[in-house]
Each structure stands twice: as C-alpha cells, then as structure tokens.
Amino acid sequence: MALEDHLLTEARNPASEAIDTLDASGIVRLMNDEDAKVVAAVRAEERAISRAIELVADRFRAGGRLIYAGAGTSGRLGVLDASECPPTFSTPPELVVGLIAGGPTALTRAVEGAEDDPDRGASDLDGLRPTSRDVVVGIASSGRTPYVLGVVDRARAIGASTVGIACNRPSLLGERVDLEIAPIVGPEVIAGSTRLKSGTATKMILNMITTGAMVLVGKTFGNRMIDLQPTNQKLRLRTRRILRELGGVDDDRAVALLERTGGRLKPALVMAMSGVEAEEADRLLAAAGGQVRGAVELALRGEGP
Known part of the structure; x- marks a missing residue:
C-alpha cells in the first residue's frame, strides 16, 4: 500500500463523490459545508497556535526572524503572508521571509521535482544565513514534503526554533519540529487538492501567527x-x-x-x-x-x- 493511501489529505470525501452530478448551486453549498469544518479544525489547535505566536514575538524581540518554508500552495501561502507584513505593520522585508520550493518561478507555475529535494531546502535556508534567534515554520499539508523536511532539519541543526503546520497527524513534519500545529480538516472536496480546506486552514493559521506576534510586540x-x-x-x-x-x-x-x-x-x-x-x-x-x-x-x- 502506498504512503499516500494513509494520508487524510489524499483520501476520498464521501460527501463529494457525486460532485460531478451537481449544478453550480449544489457545488457551492457542498463546498461551503466542507469549509465550515475548517474553523473547528483550526480552533482545536488554539493552544499550539498561541504558543507559536508567543515564540515568534519572543524571537522578534531578540532580533530574530520568522521564516516560512513550503512547496506548491503551502509555499505560496507562506510567501503571501510574509509579503503582507511590510505594508501592514511597517516591518523590514527581511523580518518575515517566505521560501518556496523552486524559487520565485514556483509562485505562478509548477516546478517539477522541486518539492522532492530536501538538500535544496537546506541550501535555500542557508542562503538566508539563519541563526538560533530565528523561527522556521515548515508548511506541508501532507506533513511529508521532502523540501520542507530539509528546511526544518537544517534549522534544528543550527539551533533555530521550528514549527510545523500540517493537516495530517501523525506526520514526519510533526515528528521533526519543536511545535506541531495540525488542523485536521478531513478529506478535500476534490481528493488531494490541498489548496482547498487545507489551504484555507493554513492561511488562517499564518494570519494568526503574524498578526498575533505583531500585536504582542507593539505594532x-x-x-x-x-x-x-x-x-x-x-x-x-x-x-x-x-x-x-x-x-x-x-x-x-x-x-x-x-x-x-x-x-x-x-x-x-x-x-x-x-x-x-x-x-x-x-x-x-x-x-x-x-x-x-x-x-x-x-x-x-x-x-x-
């Protein structure tokens, strides 16, 4: 049995098995019903998210940074959240940084194989000259993306604090970070399409982490x-x-x-x-x-x- 067969993010959703027979109104209603589950899944992780906020604020006060790392949708969401901090909170661009497997090109198109290279993840992190004052947040809906695992492994090796955001538990990512955040949103409306509920949960959590930390440091x-x-x-x-x-x-x-x-x-x-x-x-x-x-x-x- 393939590893994907054990991942909740790859499972088939019984509620949407006949989605191709629905009209537009039915699709909207179905997706709204499924998206409503995201809020409860994120709420269940309130304690871990709160700890992440406190950790990031503490590192900001010490002169550290927040570094996101992800592939595909997860990477794009990290880069988006990082890019919104300067105009929202007047922070320097280097305070919150987003890494995405495949580099800037991957923001708009898929870069084949980029997410499968843990060494590239480690190398990309090295390019930011990380220190023990930084917080590195690995984002991977599956919890097993090699690029992200490479980033967090390198981060731990240099003494940085690590946080993992995944929509599966247990996960390889959760086992390799200091703090795990795992909103269990259930199977996607379209099987394996983690830009849907998993992406929504991730966006909510990233909003909370940066907004909460900025509030705590007086922004x-x-x-x-x-x-x-x-x-x-x-x-x-x-x-x-x-x-x-x-x-x-x-x-x-x-x-x-x-x-x-x-x-x-x-x-x-x-x-x-x-x-x-x-x-x-x-x-x-x-x-x-x-x-x-x-x-x-x-x-x-x-x-x-």
Missing part, C-alpha cells in the same frame, strides 16, 4: 495599526487621523507632534496621551517593549526609564 494600539511609515500622502493623512482619534488632539496639534517625532506615530501618541516630550516618549516606548499603552501607563505613574 497596534487596540485594533489600529500604529507603526506606520508615512512615506506617501495617503499614509501621512492616515497617520494624522489616527493621532487625532486616539490621542484626542486637533489637526494642528497632530501636525506639530508629528513634526517633533519625524513623522513617527507611536512616540507622537505617547506625547499626546501623557504630555511628555519626544525624547522621553522614545525612552518610555523602549522601556515598555514598544507598547504605546504600556509607555503611557509608565508615564502616568511616573515610572519612566
């Missing part, structure tokens, strides 16, 4: 993005609007505060909320680990650095 105030780099007129206007709304100041005051911080919103918010000057706002933010709320609380208690 938001409430649910507002506050670590903006006002590099164009739209962002400058957004920065002033957020400062007015959260800092309780008028537009003239917002402009003046931003001028004194070189356009940086976080220290301007601390200034508006606590009445300190720019230099003190920076010191308070450093003492509070980049958290505006914590910096303001320190200022109001008179407990600055």
